[in-house]
Amino acid sequence: MTLSIAELLQTHRGENFSLHERFLNSQMVKVLKTIGYDRVYTKAQGPYLYDDQGNEYLDLLSGFGVFALGRNHPKVKAALLEVLADDLPDLVQMDVSLLAGLLAQKLIQNTPEPLTRVFFCNSGAEAVEAAIKFARYTTGRSRILYCHHAFHGLTMGALSLNGEPIFRQGFGPLLPDCEAVPFNDLKALERALQERETAAFIVEPIQGKGVNLPADDYLPEAARLCRKYGALFVADEVQTGLGRTGRLWAVEHWGVEPDMLLMAKALSGGFVPVGAVAMTARIMDKVFNRMDRAVVHGSTFSKNNLAMAAGLAFFTVLEEEDLIANAARQGQALLEGLSALVDKYEFLQEVRGKGLMLALEFGKPQSFKLKAAWSLLETANKGLFSQMITIPLFKRHRILSQVAGHGMNVVKFLPPLVIGAKDVAWIVNACDQVLADCHQVPGAIWDLGKTLAGHALKAKQTA
Known part of the structure; x- marks a missing residue:
């Protein structure tokens, strides 16, 4: 029997909410029905969604930033179809991927100068997890600083850096030695850093929860303080990066050069999950410092050909369409x-x-x-x-x-x-x-x- 996705969708059209109510998160279904968001979307193109009544909607969520190029961009689709048609070897593991190398090269050509190496993963939360591990190993310290009202993801390590209590309640104990400081407060940051126990300060250049902007001197001075006290400055650009703020990276607005820069969401082209950590050679060479440590951190699906092709296609569209x-x-x-x-x-x-x-x-x-x-x-x-x-x-x-x-x-x-x-x-x-x-x-x-x-x-x- 041949599987036809088109036939499945047609046969079960309109069952979205009943299926989720029975087999997934029923509370989410309840929320959507309560506020009147229970639409059945059947098509999407660019910034628009279309429901089963033919109504057009303007999407100002972009899948929380995933659809920077809009939905179903033809050039990204073409790149993915080409990968599938060519029967390429994928995830050989005891090998290195050409497409991953090409995307890494593209990223480094477009990141602040000190960043020369890339680690690929599957999501923003995975990028945060990698940054925590890499910072601790590189510095030999354990404390991670983050900001009140920050959002860095919902896996256990990332959750430990989450400044919103509602996400943390009932999931403890969380990762030890993680400390919150107020956003936009340089004095509080320096007090925490001057103990010289901090591995990294991880910060969103613009906070996603509330869209809180930094003072003009905050990020440059925060980076300077990190270097003064031997901590790494990590910019979480999972949502703010890749063109979102009118610059390729939000840190460019303030002339900041981080030790690590985290990205995901938009890099997918809207199709295949992909995340990455761009970092200095010092960090990469410290973590992977011997042949027997070549596999101390990784992610099984992280460099798959579809994800890498989606990332390359994303940059093509971003540049060609300005x-x-x-x-x-x-x-x-x-x-x-x-x-x-x-x-x-x-x-x-x-x-x-x-x-x-x-x-x-x-x-x-x-x-x-x-x-x-x-x-x-x-x-x-x-x-x-x-x-x-x-x-x-x-x-x-x-x-x-x-x-x-x-x-x-x-x-x-x-x-x-x-x-x-x-x-x-x-x-x-x-x-x-x-x-x-x-x-x-x-x-x-x-x-x-x-x-x-x-x-x-x-x-x-x-x-």
Whole structure:
């Protein structure tokens, strides 16, 4: 019997939620149904998703940054089909891969100067795990510093560097000798470093949870302090890297040269998981310092031909379509268009970001009626107002977005780098309309707010 994926999809069309409810995470199904995100998507192209009713949606999640090129880019598909058609030897293990060598060469040609070696893995979390191990072995120290509100992944080592308590609860004890310092606080960082027990400081140049930007002197000075006290400076660019912020790497905005640079997500071209750690020769040569240590760290599927081809195709598209410049241009237009709404609407406090990584932060209004409505939601659950933005954006304007972190009134936009002026106008106009509705109290959107508050209070009572 021949397997036909097309026939399977057609036969079981619409069973997405029932299958997940029975065999996967039923709570995720409950969440999606509660907030009205239970769509059946049947097609995707570029920055757009299409449901079984033919409706077009603008995806501002990009699979959490995976789809920097949009979905189903023809040049990435062509590269993968070529690999499959050529029957190449793959994962021989007692061998070295040509495609892996070529992608490593491409990466080093495009990373800060001190970085000359690459380790491949399958994900951002795996890149973080590798960085922890490499830093400890290279320095002979054990402590790893990270920032409050950081997100570095959900495997055990990466989770130990996670600054959001909700992800950590119940999974301890976590990796020992990991210490959090406040983001953007150089004095706190130096106090921790000056004990000379730190192997590495691992930091997102722009924090994904909340889209928190550093002060202009923070990252350069943090790197200098690390070198002063013998620690490695590690830039986690899993989400900020590969063109997202209008530069190839976010650290370029501040002229920072890390000892290790972590990447994943977009490098996949949107098809095959791949992660990497670019590092100095000193680190690579210290960890793999003898022939009997050639296999002390690895990842079985990490250099598979499809992943390597996807990474090479990603760079081809990024360069040929000038997507870094497009991210800077469209990101600036989006930042300006959304920032113009701050003076127009009381709830909107700030719009911030770089390139196509943006956040809208909401806060307590001044007028009495709006203040009372705000307090109702905040009493039920901190950060609930953000859902009153994302849900109407999705249901009324077909824009898929997310709250930027647990318990915060920040909405995050992470569009594909391929969006154009039409999409920017779509986003700004939709936000304008949703915010206008939020300022009508009472109103239909506040009926949604009462429903959300009711769910939140019920959840607290049953917790």
